[in-house]
Amino acid sequence: MVDAQYSTATRFEPGDELAWVARCRRGDETALALIIQRHRNRLIRTAANLLRDRHEAEDVSQEAFLKAFRELHRLRDDRAFSGYLYRICVRLCMDRLRLKRAEPSEFDSVQDHEGGAVENRVVIARILEQLPADLRATLVLREMEQLSYEEVAEVMQVPIGTVRSRLHTAREKFRKLWSEAMREL
Amino acid sequence: MMLRSRERACRRFESLSSEGLDRTLTGAESQFLEAHREVCEACRQFEEQGALALNMLRQIAIEPECDDNFDRRLIRRARTQTVREGFRYWSPVAVGATIAMIGVLAVLQVSLRSDSLPERRTEMGEAMRRTSTFPAVPELDETPKLTP
Structure with a gap:
């Protein structure tokens, strides 16, 4: 569940992502909340399956979101946001896996x-x-x-x-x- | 010779059984697998074990329930990040402005100090001439007369 202020936001239609990402670029928190809501489950699930740790998975997913928002200006095509976010998450997970492997x-x-x-x-x-x-x-x-x-x-x-x-x-x-x-x- | 061809067949079986998971095998390939399964106990077991292992792997996929606070925490972190990024973005400007202000203050200070120095006025168009003569020193033999 998101904050009450975000719960009034309209439902996320698949074609709307482009508009929400554009609003996100302008710092709109409602758009931010909707994007988080849309992608969080997939990100957490993938991270949890890769890392086999739910808490770490949440942590990595948050990092991935923050990194994606921070580097949103680098994204040339807003339609690619979903893949971009997912890629960041997998890469962060792989970094953690490599670190873990270094310490048996x-x-x-x-x-x-x-x-x-x-x-x-x-x-x-x-x-x-x-x-x-x-x-x-x-x-x-x-x-x-x-x-x-x-x-x-x-x-x-x-x-x-x-x-x-x-x-x-x-x-x-x-x-x-x-x-x-x-x-x- | 027989052993080598058997090994080769086993290797082909392993490779095809793996490929069969991702693509549709041709008729000949399927036939080969079927025939090899009949004659090779080890490969049959290998295939069964493999299929079981991958099934287990799919079954243990985690479906985590998202924590209610996830969004709230993330939005708070995003806000902090925005502020921090803003600060980082503007900090060179702030440093530059501070340096410039210090410079301006220094110049003002110097100019104010020079204004407060005693003013030497000279006649218009006349350069100030310094007298090279020192004030007259009383002659040494002339002792001052003290009045009683």
Whole structure:
């Protein structure tokens, strides 16, 4: 829910984004609130799936919004705002993943698990932690977020061929780690 | 020789089963997968495990509920950011203006001080001439006479 002052704002129609972004440029807070309302769920969900942490996901989403608003003047085409915002969010998540990978966590190996007590959810989360940031992001965007190859390529700013090969490698690694973990359980 | 061709077939199977997740395989490719599945237990298991793993991955996708305060906090942060950005934008101007003001004040100060100095007036068109003669020094042999 947004503040009462913003709740009176009209509903967001898909074609209106252009106008709202333009109003945002002029510092209109109602437009700001509507844009946040429209994109926040998607951003938080993607960040949460990439980072596997809801609180961190909210934090990153806020950072992404702030960065997008701050650098709105750089955006040449207002119609591209949605993709621009999403790209910033994914990039911030990848930066965090890289930092996390630099400091290995105590759950760095799936072999540490106790027999059948471990839920599949935890195993998968830990397998994901073991994948390099690029592979992990590609896998999550494709498999969890259901983005097309073109969309993944655009978000990660790499050619489609790279997405294809990264996805193949990520799936192979994921399968391998999963099989190993299942054998251990 | 047999072993190598088997390995090659397994590798092709792995590659095609992965590609099959994203595109429609041709008839020949599908036939190859089907035939290989029949003869290779390891690849069959590999495929099943893979499919299971990816299904699990899709199932654990998080659907977070957005915190009510999210928007409020974000708008507050955006406001602060706007103020900070505004300050950052205008700060070089403020610094420049301050320096200019200090300069103007300094000039004013100097000019006021020169105005307060004693004015030496000279006749029009006549340059002020300094006398090079020092005031007369009484002769040494002339001792001043003290009056009782």
